[in-house]
Amino acid sequence: MRAIRNISLTVFFAALLLFLSSLFLSSYRLSDQVIAERFSVMYTASGKSYYEILRPQLEPMVNVEYHSSFGFISDYSAIIKKYNEPLIAAGNWDEVIKDDQLVMITKHSSSGWLADHAVYVSTFCFLGMLLGGILYFLVTGPANEYRRRAVWFSSLSNRGVAGIVLGSGLILFYIILYFFPAYLSPWMLLADPLRHWFTDKGEADQWFLYGWMYCMAMLVMGIRMLIKWKGNRYQTFRTVSVMFFQLCFAFIIPEILSALNQPAVDVKHIWPLHYNYFDGARIDQMYAFGGIGITLFWWGIALFLIGVPLFTYFYGKRWYCSWICGCGGLAETAGDPFRHLSDKSQKAWKIERWMIYSVLVFVSVMTLLVVVAWYSGKDEVMGISSGFIKMIYGFLIGSIFSGVVGTGFYPLMGNRVWCRFGCPLAAYMGIIQRFKSRFRITTNGGQCISCGNCSASCEMGIDVRWYAQRGQNIVRASCVGCGICSSVCPRGVLKLENAPEAGRINNDPILIGREGVKMNTDLIK
Amino acid sequence: MSQRHVVVIGNGISGTSFARALRKRSNHRITLISSESDYFFSRPAMMYVYMGQLREEQLKPYGDDFWEKNKIERKRAFVQRIDPSTSLLHFDDGSSMVYDDLVIASGSERESVHWHGEHFGAIHGFVTLDDLQMITQQSDSIRKAVVIGGGLIGVELAEMFRSKNIQVTYLVREFQFWNRVLPDHESSMIEQHLVADHGVNLKMGVEVKEFKGDEEGNVRAVITTSGEEIDCDFAGICIGVKPRIGFLAESGIQCNKGILIDASFRTSVKNIYAIGDCAEFSPALPGRLAIEQNWYTGRMHGETLAEIISGSPSVYRPSNYFNSSKLFDIEFQVYSRETVLSDKLKSVFWENHAQRRCIRIYYDDSTLRFEGVSALGIRLRHEVCDRWLNENKSVEDVLTHLCDLNFDQEFALPFEQEVLDLYNRESGKNLRLKKRDFKRIFQWR
Numbered sequence: 025m026r027a028i029r030n031i032s033l034t035v036f037f038a039a040l041l042l043f044l045s046s047l048f049l050s051s052y053r054l055s056d057q058v059i060a061e062r063f064s065v066m067y068t069a070s071g072k073s074y075y076e077i078l079r080p081q082l083e084p085m086v087n088v089e090y091h092s093s094f095g096f097i098s099d100y101s102a103i104i105k106k107y108n109e110p111l112i113a114a115g116n117w118d119e120v121i122k123d124d125q126l127v128m129i130t131k132h133s134s135s136g137w138l139a140d141h142a143v144y145v146s147t148f149c150f151l152g153m154l155l156g157g158i159l160y161f162l163v164t165g166p167a168n169e170y171r172r173r174a175v176w177f178s179s180l181s182n183r184g185v186a187g188i189v190l191g192s193g194l195i196l197f198y199i200i201l202y203f204f205p206a207y208l209s210p211w212m213l214l215a216d217p218l219r220h221w222f223t224d225k226g227e228a229d230q231w232f233l234y235g236w237m238y239c240m241a242m243l244v245m246g247i248r249m250l251i252k253w254k255g256n257r258y259q260t261f262r263t264v265s266v267m268f269f270q271l272c273f274a275f276i277i278p279e280i281l282s283a284l285n286q287p288a289v290d291v292k293h294i295w296p297l298h299y300n301y302f303d304g305a306r307i308d309q310m311y312a313f314g315g316i317g318i319t320l321f322w323w324g325i326a327l328f329l330i331g332v333p334l335f336t337y338f339y340g341k342r343w344y345c346s347w348i349c350g351c352g353g354l355a356e357t358a359g360d361p362f363r364h365l366s367d368k369s370q371k372a373w374k375i376e377r378w379m380i381y382s383v384l385v386f387v388s389v390m391t392l393l394v395v396v397a398w399y400s401g402k403d404e405v406m407g408i409s410s411g412f413i414k415m416i417y418g419f420l421i422g423s424i425f426s427g428v429v430g431t432g433f434y435p436l437m438g439n440r441v442w443c444r445f446g447c448p449l450a451a452y453m454g455i456i457q458r459f460k461s462r463f464r465i466t467t468n469g470g471q472c473i474s475c476g477n478c479s480a481s482c483e484m485g486i487d488v489r490w491y492a493q494r495g496q497n498i499v500r501a502s503c504v505g506c507g508i509c510s511s512v513c514p515r516g517v518l519k520l521e522n523a524p525e526a527g528r529i530n531n532d533p534i535l536i537g538r539e540g541v542k543m544n545t546d547l548i549k
Numbered sequence: 550m551s552q553r554h555v556v557v558i559g560n561g562i563s564g565t566s567f568a569r570a571l572r573k574r575s576n577h578r579i580t581l582i583s584s585e586s587d588y589f590f591s592r593p594a595m596m597y598v599y600m601g602q603l604r605e606e607q608l609k610p611y612g613d614d615f616w617e618k619n620k621i622e623r624k625r626a627f628v629q630r631i632d633p634s635t636s637l638l639h640f641d642d643g644s645s646m647v648y649d650d651l652v653i654a655s656g657s658e659r660e661s662v663h664w665h666g667e668h669f670g671a672i673h674g675f676v677t678l679d680d681l682q683m684i685t686q687q688s689d690s691i692r693k694a695v696v697i698g699g700g701l702i703g704v705e706l707a708e709m710f711r712s713k714n715i716q717v718t719y720l721v722r723e724f725q726f727w728n729r730v731l732p733d734h735e736s737s738m739i740e741q742h743l744v745a746d747h748g749v750n751l752k753m754g755v756e757v758k759e760f761k762g763d764e765e766g767n768v769r770a771v772i773t774t775s776g777e778e779i780d781c782d783f784a785g786i787c788i789g790v791k792p793r794i795g796f797l798a799e800s801g802i803q804c805n806k807g808i809l810i811d812a813s814f815r816t817s818v819k820n821i822y823a824i825g826d827c828a829e830f831s832p833a834l835p836g837r838l839a840i841e842q843n844w845y846t847g848r849m850h851g852e853t854l855a856e857i858i859s860g861s862p863s864v865y866r867p868s869n870y871f872n873s874s875k876l877f878d879i880e881f882q883v884y885s886r887e888t889v890l891s892d893k894l895k896s897v898f899w900e901n902h903a904q905r906r907c908i909r910i911y912y913d914d915s916t917l918r919f920e921g922v923s924a925l926g927i928r929l930r931h932e933v934c935d936r937w938l939n940e941n942k943s944v945e946d947v948l949t950h951l952c953d954l955n956f957d958q959e960f961a962l963p964f965e966q967e968v969l970d971l972y973n974r975e976s977g978k979n980l981r982l983k984k985r986d987f988k989r990i991f992q993w994r
Contacts, residue, residue, distance in 0.1 A: 174601030174712070255904075257960035370612070468956055469931025471873050471882075473844045474562075474610035475594030480603050493610055510958050514593075514875040516882060516928035519956050523987040536935050538849045539866045 025163050032159035039152025046145060046210045050134040052096040054085045058132045062125045069118040077121065081107050097130060097206050127230060131209035138210055146214035150240065157244035165251035180435065181361045187435035195432035202423040205230035222276075223283035235275050238354060242270050245357035252360075258507050258520075262346050266353030274350050287313045289320045292348050294327050296387040297449035299422055300414070304398030332449075333456055339522055340463025341453035342505020351442055354431065355483065356506060359439025363483040363508065366438030372485050376445050376502065383421055384451040390417045421446065440483040444502060454501030462522040463505065464529075465498035467491060469536035472517045478509035492517050495533035553649035554578045555858060556638065558628050562844050563825025564654035565589040566851030572619045574859035579620070580646070582638070584627035586678050588613070593844060595681045596705045599688070600712045631800040633818045650820050650858055653797075653808060654851070657790035657826040657842060666760030670767040672784045675706050684709075687783065691715050695771045695781040697757055699723055703787035704876050707749050710783075711877075717749050718779050720771070722788075724754040730883075732892070734900060735907060735925055739876050742905055747877050760784060790842060792827040805829055807840050812864045814854045822858075824850035834867065836887035843872060869938045870921075871931060879905050884934035885921025894920050897948065897975075899968040908968060912944035919947045927964065928956040933990055945980055948972050952985035 059082060063074035081103050090096040104124045111119050138145060179186040200207055208230055215228035215236055228236075246267040253259035274290045282288035287310055295301035301324060310317040335343045345352040366372075390413050397403050397410035404410070430442025443450050457463060465488070472495070478488035484502045488509045491498045498518075510518040555571060557564040560583040568579050581589075590608035597603040616623055626640040631651070638646045659674030661667065671687060673680055694710045696703050699721035707717045723729075725736040726743075743749040756774040763769040771779045792807035803809045803817035807829030814822040825847040826840070833839035841850070849867060856863040873882045883890070895914045900907035906926035912919050919942045922934060933954050937947060947954070951965040969982050 176604050177601040256958065257962070258958045261960055466956075468928070469871070469935065470845055470848075471871070471931055473593045474591040475597065476591060476603060476607045476610065477594070477597060480607050489610060507958060514880065515873045516880050516956060519928070520959060524991070527991050535848070535852075536868070536931055537845055537871065538853060538868055 028163045029160060032156045032163065034156075035152050036156030036160060039149045039156060042145065043149040043153065043211070043214075046138055046149070046214065047207065048092065049136065049138045050093070050210050050213075051136045052090040052093060052130065052133045053087060053135055054082065054096070054100070054129070054133045056086060058129060059086075061132070062129055066123065068120070068122075072119070074121060077107070077119075078104075093130060093134075093207055093209065096133065097126065100124075100126065100129065126206045127209060127212075130206040131212050134209060134213065139213055142213045143217045146217050149214060150218075150236075154240055154244060158247050161244070161248040161251050165248075165254075175361065175364050178361075181364070183365065183436060187362075191432060191435040194434065195428055198423075198428040198432050201230060201234060202427060208233065219279075222279040226282070232279075238350070239271055239275050241358045242267055242353055245360065246353075249357050249360055253511065256511055259511060262507070263356065265347045266349070266356055269348045270350050270353045273348075287317045287320060290350075291320065291323060292327075293350075294324060294332065294344075294449055296384065296391065296452065297349075297351070297447060298324070299387050299391070299417060299448075302391050302395050302398075303414075304394065307398065332453060336453045336456040336463075337461050338463075340461055340503065340505050340520075341450065341457045342463070342503075342507075342520070344453065345443060345450060345504035346506045351426065351430065351447065352440075352504060355434075355439040355443060359431075359434045359483070362434045362439045364438070364480050365436065366440060366444070366483050366485040368479055368482070368485050368487050376485065379445045380447070380451045380454070383425075383446050384448040386417060386421065387448045390414055438483055438485070440504070443504060444484050450502075450504070457503070458499065458501040460525075462525060462528070464521065464523070465491075465503065465509065466519045466521055466523075467495055467497055467533070468515075468517045468519065470495060471515045473515055475514060477512045477514065478518060481508045481512050483508070488518070495530075495535040497528060497530055497533075499529050552576055552578060554580070554647065555650045555652065556580045556582065556646060556648035557652045557654055558582050558638075559654035559656055559825070559827075560586065560589045560623065561592065561654060561656050561825065561847065562589075563656070563847035563851045564652065566848040567652055567654065567824060567855050568621050568851075569619070570852045570855030571859060572621060574855060574861075577650075577858075578622070580622040580624055582624045582626055582628060582646075584625065584641075587623060587625055588616075590678070592676075595675070595678070596709050598681060599685055599709045628796055631797065631802070631821075633801060633821060636820070648820075650822070652814075652854065652858075653802075653816070653821065653823040653827060654825045654847075655793045655796070655827045658793040659786060660789040660791045661786065662788065664757055664759055666762060666768070667786075669760055669762040669769075670765070671782060672760060672768050672786060674786050675702050676790060684783075684785075688713060688715075691783045693718070693781045694783040694785060695720060695779055696785045696787060697771070698786065698788035699726055700787055700789055701874050701876075702790075703785070704743075706785040706787055707743070708747070708877050711747050711749065715783075718771075718781065719743065719749050719751045720755045720757060720773070720779075721751070721753050722756050726751075726753065731923075732896075732898075732909065734898060735909070735923070738900065738902065738905060738907060738925060739879065741902075742877055742879055746905075790826065792829065792840065794827055805831070812866075813857055814850065814865065822854055824854050834865070837867060837870070838888050841888075845871065869935050871934070879926050880928065881923070881925050882927075882929050883921065883923040884929065884931065884938065885911065885923075886938055887921075890921050890923070897944070897968060897972045899964060899971055901964070904962070906964065908964065910944060910947060910968070912947075917943045917945060919944050922947075922954070928958075929954050930956040930990065945972075945978070949980050949983050950989070952983065953990050955985070 059079055060075055063078055066074040085099055085103065104121055108120050175181045180190065181187060212228045212230060212233050215233045218236060219226050219228040219232055246263050249263045250260055269292060273292050278288040278290055300306060307321065310321040346356060393405045393408060393410035394414055396405045425446045426442045430446065433441045472492040474489055474493045476489050478492060482488050483506060484504055486500050486503060488498055505520055507520050510520055555577045557568055557580065560581045564581055568581055571577060571579060588609050589611065591610055594603060594608050598605050598608065626642065628638050629641045630639040632639065636648055638648060657676065659676045673683055675684065693716045696706045696717060696719045703719065707719050710717045725733060726740045728736050740751060744751050758772045758774045760768050761770040761772060768781060768784050771781055771784055794804050794808055797804060797808065801818060802821060807827050808816055808823035809831040810816055810823050810828045812834060814824050814828065816823050826842045829840045850865065853863055853865045869884060869886055870888045871884045873880065890911055894911040897910045898907065904926065908922065908924040908927050911921045919937055922929060948969050951968060955965065966982050969980055973980055
């Protein structure tokens with residue numbers, strides 16, 4: 025067992041190391057062919073071909089060998105900038121090169137060992153990380169059962185050095201992914217063979233790569249979750265569910281749709297989490313697909329208007345957050361080792377409410393502006409540029425908050441930072457869950473011993489114990505229904521259930537156990 | 550009512566529940582005194598700190614601002630002597646404090662039989678925060694531990710050590726595990742769980758004779774009465790707890806094993822009350838033990854006394870007994886009319902050994918009245934158990950509505966039909982299982 029464990033760890037880290045170092049293994053040479061491939065069918069607003077404009081500009085770079093992506097990307101960007109700057113200064117927007125194709129230019133200019141052996145390298149990297157990781161959890165699982173409990177002992181999960189290193193790495197990754205994706209082009213090369221599985225024509229861009237990495241993380245850590253909660257059917261079912269929805273609905277089905285020349289839609293991705301759902305260009309595109317596009321477009325709207333309130337009424341927001349959602353899925357699998365790091369203070373709760381509902385208002389206003397702009401055909405609505413507001417939202421919330429902070433901060437602030445403080449869909453469902461739902465966590469009579477395991481493991485920062493020890497049901501907008509509080513409770517005090525609304529909120533609970541005088545609980549703070 | 554100074558010795562669940570409940574009902578000045586800790590903490594959760602599941606500050610059930618908000622004063626001191634004639638508490642630092650009402654909630658300390666060699670190092674109980682800290686500090690040097698005593702604390706200690714892969718030899722005097730609480734089937738399920746699932750070296754029917762030490766004065770081995778020598782570098786003594794009343798010797802308060810009280814928690818001395826583990830009802834309340842040593846009873850004592858001191862005409866009237874615990878991975882729950890379930894009662898017993906689950910439903914053979922229920926690995930709904938006991942339901946009613954009693958997590962494997970089938974087979978009846986019905990479950994609302 026020990027040997028297998030060591031082998032699996034070695035394989036995993038070897039694959040990871042190769043994967044990380046692959047970023048620095050290529051050399052880059054811009055060829056005329058690549059420029060032509062990218063730009064010969066692109067035209068400026070004034071009708072000039074990009075190729076004709078850029079070919080002479082790029083001449084100094086053509087066929088020059090670069091040994092790192094840094095030099096290549098900076099030279100290329102400088103050339104584009106040099107060409108664009110005077111035009112922008114002169115306000116000559118029609119001539120400006122708006123799409124520099126940096127990611128694909130970089131990717132297609134790479135050469136060398138990695139590019140030549142992409143299939144083998146990617147097989148080793150991806151299979152090594154997947155199988156190595158899964159095997160490690162399989163063999164350490166039962167024997168190591170207790171050590172996994174020791175969340176406050178591990179440097180990785182108690183904000184120790186390992187945790188900070190991992191967090192910083194993740195933050196760096198998200199910053200590169202969102203703002204400097206060209207540097208990830210070697211990874212896209214590695215993802216190409218996989219993309220070709222779906223369609224020969226296609227190739228991997230940063231989003232395909234990211235989707236695949238996301239799936240890998242959820243597969244490995246999802247299997248860890250399944251081993252950890254073996255025998256607990258609630259945890260098992262819900263983990264399998266999030267893994268399934270990520271793999272099939274977020275990754276495979278859109279790829280198949282796209283291979284069939286249909287809109288590559290993740291049909292469970294709902295506005296306002298899917299914040300550019302109502303982008304004018306997107307609506308036009310969906311309608312351009314005809315029947316299927318239109319159906320899928322209205323499916324999303326029906327889901328938001330009817331599906332979400334209905335399901336949330338019957339099951340609480342957990343039907344989405346802990347069973348379907350991709351963000352939630354990553355949090356529940358890859359983020360599980362960090363769930364105890366969420367802040368349980370009253371202050372954090374207050375900040376949470378301010379932030380999450382602000383985001384909901386922000387995304388609603390932004391969407392409204394975008395739709396009105398699309399309908400009227402003008403960018404400005406009541407003197408406000410809808411495009412600008414959308415850009416701000418995409419930058420602040422779409423990239424920084426949900427990605428960089430939302431995932432990068434797992435090892436620092438717990439695994440549901442985004443869901444708790446930022447997700448506008450969670451905010452919307454939270455309002456329904458709090459005021460009109462059958463879902464609650466029932467507290468079992470007077471059995472609580474105030475041990476605090478529930479609060480400690482609540483990823484949403486709910487002080488579950490505060491309710492349980494006074495015999496009160498837990499009805500909170502933020503609860504995502506992961507059920508871990510119930511699973512870790514050593515006295516069987518908590519049960520997530522969907523039951524009639526009457527008596528769901530018991531603000532004045534009586535702890536069962538004796539016949540006493542009813543008291544006024546308002547006096548206690 | 551004029552404002553009085555109510556002083557509480559002990560800030561455990563009893564003392565704190567009392568202070569909290571009294572604050573709800575009065576403006577008395579309240580002071581909580583403890584020599585153990587500055588704050589109320591969950592004693593049953595100490596094991597999770599050792600195992601790294603919780604940090605020590607997470608043991609606090611209330612936030613740090615709770616005490617000031619609710620005007621509950623705290624004092625860290627050891628009460629050396631109580632002088633009822635002057636209403637004075639004397640502390641070990643020489644200072645003193647005047648009280649109007651005094652509530653003693655000093656809890657328990659570990660029982661001891663004064664074995665030869667008990668003074669050696671690395672021999673500990675597991676009752677106080679101090680014990681937790683000592684065991685945590687020594688933990689790295691422990692390879693082999695011996696745990697003595699088949700109570701809940703012994704199981705906790707065994708679990709703690711196994712979590713760090715420390716070898717555990719577990720010595721239990723009884724021949725059946727926990728057999729004062731559990732019938733044979735349940736006992737053997739727990740025994741199997743400890744041995745087969747968690748690698749505990751369990752030795753039943755073994756008594757300790759003495760301890761042997763090494764040159765450094767630490768325990769080296771445990772010698773049993775049969776002469777067996779068991780090597781160890783740590784010994785945990787968990788043979789039970791007794792009321793902590795040593796400091797009352799000169800106070801004139803009448804004690805037996807615990808502080809003697811009536812059903813209103815009054816001791817033999819005016820304005821002095823006792824609650825929780827340290828108190829002994831004289832006479833014992835019908836169906837209950839004279840000394841009630843658990844978390845829930847401590848809480849209820851505190852709440853009732855708060856009613857009494859704030860002027861409500863109240864006495865302690867515990868309703869049906871309930872308790873729960875966790876033995877490694879197996880949860881245990883019991884609900885019954887009386888604290889001890891008589892072995893004269895008949896029962897329906899269902900078990901699934903592989904899943905480590907079982908349930909036993911007790912009833913009176915002649916009247917078929919439902920008398921109580923206990924379960925391992927199955928969660929039961931307190932509210933419903935309590936109501937059914939009060940309503941004197943028949944066991945057949947209970948069995949047909951068993952789904953209402955189930956408090957397991959969603960998707961857990963059902964057991965109700967199998968339990969009913971068992972009863973039908975034995976009794977030759979043909980009862981049909983009713984579906985779960987929330988209207989029935991929540992009817993009291």
